[in-house]
Amino acid sequence: MRQTLYAVTLVVPDYDAAIAFYTQKLSFTLTQDVDLGGGKRWVLVSPPGSDSGSLLLAQADGPNQIAAVGNQTGGRVGFFLQTDDFERDHAEMLSKGVHFEEDPRQEPYGWVAVWRDPFGNRWDLLQFT
Template sequence: MQQSLHAVTLVVPDYDDAIAFYTETLDFELVQDIDLGGGKRWVRVTPPGSGDASLLLAEAVGSEQHAAIGNQTGGRVGFFLQTDDFTRDHAAMLAKGVTFEEAPRQEPYGSVAVWRDPFGNRWDLIQFT
């Protein structure tokens, strides 16, 4: 048997704003943007070189989903962007206005720094050693 994680849903306030951030600021690839009717879309973005693993961007509908934007993991870091060159990507993200919560630090597993997307989700930029 072979299985893999295909996508993780990320609730966002607006499809197009989220697409713009992930593709223009982070250089993710827009893999799919399919109109499902009724204002719903199937929108997947993937980091460069990540294979098939992706974020499924889902526009919030209703007060419960809107309340979850930026807090889908209860304030914890919920997303991990792995890189092959921490220094390069950290500098590029800073240059594009990404907000880091901390300076880069070394942990036993590698280099890491916590950042937030414009919707409030906490991420690690991480390079494993």
């Protein structure tokens, strides 16, 4: 048997703002944007060079979802972007205005730095050694 993690939902305040951030600041690919009617869309974005694992951008609907924007993991880092060149991607993200909470640091597993998307979600940029 073979299974893969296809997508993870990320609740965002606005589809288009999220698409703009992930595609313009992080160079993700917009792989699907399908109108489902009633203001809902099926929006998938994927990291550059990725052949599996996408974000399903879901516009918050209602008070519970609005409250979850930026805090889906209770303030913990909940998303991990792996790179094959940490220095390159860190420098590019900084040049595009991505907010890093810390300077890069080396851990036993590799290089890491925590950053936030504009919606408050905490991410790690990682390069494993």
